[in-house]
Amino acid sequence: MTEVRIIGLVGLPEVRPGDDLAAQILQAAVEQQLTLEAGDVLVVTQKVVSKAEGRIVDLDDVEPGDFARQIAERWEKDARLVEVVLGESARIVRMDHGVVICETKHGLICANAGVDSSNVEKLGTVALLPDDPDASATAIRDRAAAEAGVDIAVVITDTFGRPWREGHVNFAIGVAGMAPLWDYAGAYDPAGLELKVTQMAVADELASAAELVQGKLERTPAAVVRGYDYPKGDGSLADLLRDPELDLFR
């Protein structure tokens, strides 16, 4: 029987800037008597990573510029929040219906450049995406190897909306210890036809799977996916980002 298990890690403390998140995650696993195994995928939501890395901004410290003020006035937003969003953006992809779709410095395309005011400990503060989510994933992976002695993959996630479809889903924004794409190039279907759709974004599918045990209320910011034979390799977020030249929805 082919089976994949998705196990939520509970009992993490409220994460604060400077905290040792890797240690907190490893400790949470120990406390719920979950022994990490080689080949596990540890999926961690961006919010706790951002908090541990101090990627929190107090809006009282932000002085919005004229452009941020104009946008805020038109759409009844907080001009300080808009200023932070613009600061995190390399490019604006769309701006309409009160929604700002940004390309972040990492090359991610998402609403508000991933800046989020929910699930932060203090009202009036917002969380930015990690500066380098692949590095965040690698740091956790390395600690798991050093302290628990296991070779695991790590995926950092965030929830984004999608064109055309309602609802958000979890996406991978950083990976370590695996290739994020499963490549079927050269594989044949049972009828002998070579598969033309050659790549599945399995890191995104792992992110979505983990969200099923995490929920949005941030009480389960990490999950272990066990039994999935992920593609080996040294992957990165960049592997998941389409070449702008080939994108039809820039």
Next chain:
Amino acid sequence: MTEVRIIGLVGLPEVRPGDDLAAQILQAAVEQQLTLEAGDVLVVTQKVVSKAEGRIVDLDDVEPGDFARQIAERWEKDARLVEVVLGESARIVRMDHGVVICETKHGLICANAGVDSSNVEKLGTVALLPDDPDASATAIRDRAAAEAGVDIAVVITDTFGRPWREGHVNFAIGVAGMAPLWDYAGAYDPAGLELKVTQMAVADELASAAELVQGKLERTPAAVVRGYDYPKGDGSLADLLRDPELDLFR
């Protein structure tokens, strides 16, 4: 411990037009000694549904029109395949780089209107999306209730690409016995802030999770997700489709 299990259903026969797919799936579960339980989500790939429903077209029977011939010549495609894609489309969203992004009659936006030439039994034939994927899901759900005596949810899936990101992921294209969106409206995060991102597309996340045990070579066309407390209700694909008026990427 919060745990969700994803169990692949193996041993289904090659599905042919007119086959009783629900019976085949229920039989496969019995054969691998998996007893369906109330609250399970049965995730079924579109391809076997389309085959059972006879949604297979032999390209030898297709006479391409002038528009299909022009597109085919420009991008070195099979004009008969292009003709089938156009026939399944209500609207063309984008057409460039040899890619045709269509809006299907169901309101789905995807490449080639979901017409697929892989994993069909006979070379030179293509599979269309089910005519009414919600009805396909409902039929399977009703049979599970009648024959196995269990109240389950059913999700029909297909793999689509996405703007901006490499790789395909599994999406829900039909649902029965559940609401496809988890609505957090009125929920508060631990800091007391009302959640603004109010909906998660959990049917799409279930689809992605199931793909982890299904793979692309179509040997595991169905999977059971167990332990996920899905939102109850009578949902449909329409719930997952964004109002065109509010969409920024039409």
